[in-house]
Amino acid sequence: MQIIIRLFLAGLFFWVASSVSLCGQTGGMIVKDASINTLNNTWWVIGGFEPFMVKGQNNAAIAFCHLLITNNASLHIDSQTAICVNGQLENPGGIDNLVLRSDHKGTASLIHHNQGVHGTLQRFISPVADWYASNSSDWHMISSPVCSQTLSAIVPEQGNGTGLYDLYSWYEPDRMWVNYKQTGTFADLNDGLCFNTAQGYLVAYKEEQLFSFIGEINAISVAFNDLSYSTPEAYGGWHLLGNPFAAAIDWNNEHWYRNGVNYEVHVWDREKGNYLFNANGAGNFDGIIRANQGMFVKVTSPAKNASLTIPAAARMHTPYTATGNNKSLPGNTLELLVKSENSTHQDAVFLRIVDDADSTFDPRYDAHKLHGSAAAPEILVHKDLRRLSIKSLTIKGNNRSVSVLFKPGSATNYILTANGTEHVDASYDLLLTDLFTGNVTNLRQQPTYAFESCNTNDPERFLLSFVQTDTATCQEEPGTDAEILIHSHQQTIFVSLPGGQTGWVVVYGPAGQALRRVPLPYDGPHKINTGLPPGVYVVSVNAGNLHKNQKVMITIP
Numbered sequence: 001m002q003i004i005i006r007l008f009l010a011g012l013f014f015w016v017a018s019s020v021s022l023c024g025q026t027g028g029m030i031v032k033d034a035s036i037n038t039l040n041n042t043w044w045v046i047g048g049f050e051p052f053m054v055k056g057q058n059n060a061a062i063a064f065c066h067l068l069i070t071n072n073a074s075l076h077i078d079s080q081t082a083i084c085v086n087g088q089l090e091n092p093g094g095i096d097n098l099v100l101r102s103d104h105k106g107t108a109s110l111i112h113h114n115q116g117v118h119g120t121l122q123r124f125i126s127p128v129a130d131w132y133a134s135n136s137s138d139w140h141m142i143s144s145p146v147c148s149q150t151l152s153a154i155v156p157e158q159g160n161g162t163g164l165y166d167l168y169s170w171y172e173p174d175r176m177w178v179n180y181k182q183t184g185t186f187a188d189l190n191d192g193l194c195f196n197t198a199q200g201y202l203v204a205y206k207e208e209q210l211f212s213f214i215g216e217i218n219a220i221s222v223a224f225n226d227l228s229y230s231t232p233e234a235y236g237g238w239h240l241l242g243n244p245f246a247a248a249i250d251w252n253n254e255h256w257y258r259n260g261v262n263y264e265v266h267v268w269d270r271e272k273g274n275y276l277f278n279a280n281g282a283g284n285f286d287g288i289i290r291a292n293q294g295m296f297v298k299v300t301s302p303a304k305n306a307s308l309t310i311p312a313a314a315r316m317h318t319p320y321t322a323t324g325n326n327k328s329l330p331g332n333t334l335e336l337l338v339k340s341e342n343s344t345h346q347d348a349v350f351l352r353i354v355d356d357a358d359s360t361f362d363p364r365y366d367a368h369k370l371h372g373s374a375a376a377p378e379i380l381v382h383k384d385l386r387r388l389s390i391k392s393l394t395i396k397g398n399n400r401s402v403s404v405l406f407k408p409g410s411a412t413n414y415i416l417t418a419n420g421t422e423h424v425d426a427s428y429d430l431l432l433t434d435l436f437t438g439n440v441t442n443l444r445q446q447p448t449y450a451f452e453s454c455n456t457n458d459p460e461r462f463l464l465s466f467v468q469t470d471t472a473t474c475q476e477e478p479g480t481d482a483e484i485l486i487h488s489h490q491q492t493i494f495v496s497l498p499g500g501q502t503g504w505v506v507v508y509g510p511a512g513q514a515l516r517r518v519p520l521p522y523d524g525p526h527k528i529n530t531g532l533p534p535g536v537y538v539v540s541v542n543a544g545n546l547h548k549n550q551k552v553m554i555t556i557p
Helices: 187-189
Strands: 003-008 011-017 026-034 043-046 052-056 063-064 066-069 072-079 082-085 099-100 110-111 117-126 138-140 165-173 175-177 199-205 209-216 222-224 240-243 249-250 255-261 261-269 274-277 293-300 307-310 333-340 346-353 380-385 384-395 401-409 412-419 428-434 439-442 448-453 464-470 487-489 493-498 501-510 514-520 526-530 535-543 546-556
Touching: 003 493, 043 464, 066 412, 138 240, 138 261, 138 293, 165 240, 175 187, 199 240, 222 333, 255 261, 274 384, 346 501, 380 439, 384 401, 401 487, 412 428, 428 448, 428 487, 464 487, 487 535, 487 546, 493 501, 493 535, 501 526, 514 526
Parallel strands: 011 043, 026 052, 043 066, 052 072, 063 082, 072 099, 082 110, 099 117, 346 380, 346 384
Antiparallel strands: 003 011, 117 209, 138 199, 165 175, 165 199, 222 307, 240 293, 255 307, 261 274, 261 293, 333 346, 333 412, 380 384, 380 401, 401 464, 412 448, 428 439, 428 464, 487 493, 493 526, 501 514, 501 535, 535 546
């Protein structure tokens, strides 16, 4: 390796000629396992006339104090490589002298701090599997990391396209998607035919694409003020923004400024056919917004002056896939994950157990549900009359039930899995009731449940009950059998008998008086609508030689 070292007043310069052979690769450098981290006040200078490729392997860290790409040289950063320049990055030669590559494996990542650096940032886009399918989920949410990028750089000029692409922006005041092909309308609502800084867009292509963002690479924070909120609530206040940097950003970084904006963020996952979500550290993705990726955020209410700042300090290097799939499951969180058995489609809902939760929506911890592909399953809960993907609740000192809604993407078999059951107080059993079949599963003992579903099923499919085990029985008698399952939700008591059994259920009041006596003419599950006032009651079940007493809580719907 040829290195020319010269001492200048500005510091120590390391000159790397682009024609040298490093690690067996002519015209480039492979950094494997170890790292490059230059000393303070030193410059790494790229010279020569051939493109110089930097490639990191095994998450090797590459950090420079200062980096200069001379006029006649060019630096290419491999698609799976991350570079950080802590001081000055200088590229006087312009857009062709600095290239961040992208392919099906990932996209190069660059963190620098000074404006005025121009380059070419590639973005690989995979094609739509079936362009003519009405329920395709092969969309990509993108954002430009450069200033003043024209949309025609990634799609044909308006009116001249073949039609084998689609590009949309989301217009919140009218709560609608606007197609780029709508000549005039799109330009009016988008304020022109360029990417707006830190705005997200939705794109799809019939054929594989490798396009380039070309221009000045953004390196400073971006602020939004007076974010709108239009009614109705179902779609009001949603804004499709985007990562304005050439590196990933962490949604949960402390430097974000939010005023009147929820802590939730949503990104699209085409394989799952649903939006991934994260709110204050919990969700089915890690909250890392990849480079040039779009994201949905939600304004809290119609109050004016909602604002958001996307901070440059939130930038980070991360594995190089287009969408992060590492879920965030804090120690107080339970996930219900539902997967289709014959596709990659899936969805999840999260329940976060917090002592101070109430019945209203909490913009710090809760997250709304965004509808995904019609072909994908959907699972959610309600709170404060809102459809949620993350719900905070308290179960302390109470038995608590949560209605879980499910919509199938197709008539097929599904598997529901409970993750994080160990995060819920061990004094509670987690009973999942299938309200369609009546099956009751204790998720602590069996964390998976397989079921069939079709589009005609009632979406109020499941009931998840947190039942205290230390108060689950009341003066148990000999012959009590754990196979009898009893729990309640609002005005309804659920009783499930083991196979082949029939019997009776009696509901006793606080003074020991029998208030309800109901036959159980078959085994399996039963729903008993009590119509009783709120309070604690004792349910007594007799089935053959089996007997069980259990306290339940009746509440107002």
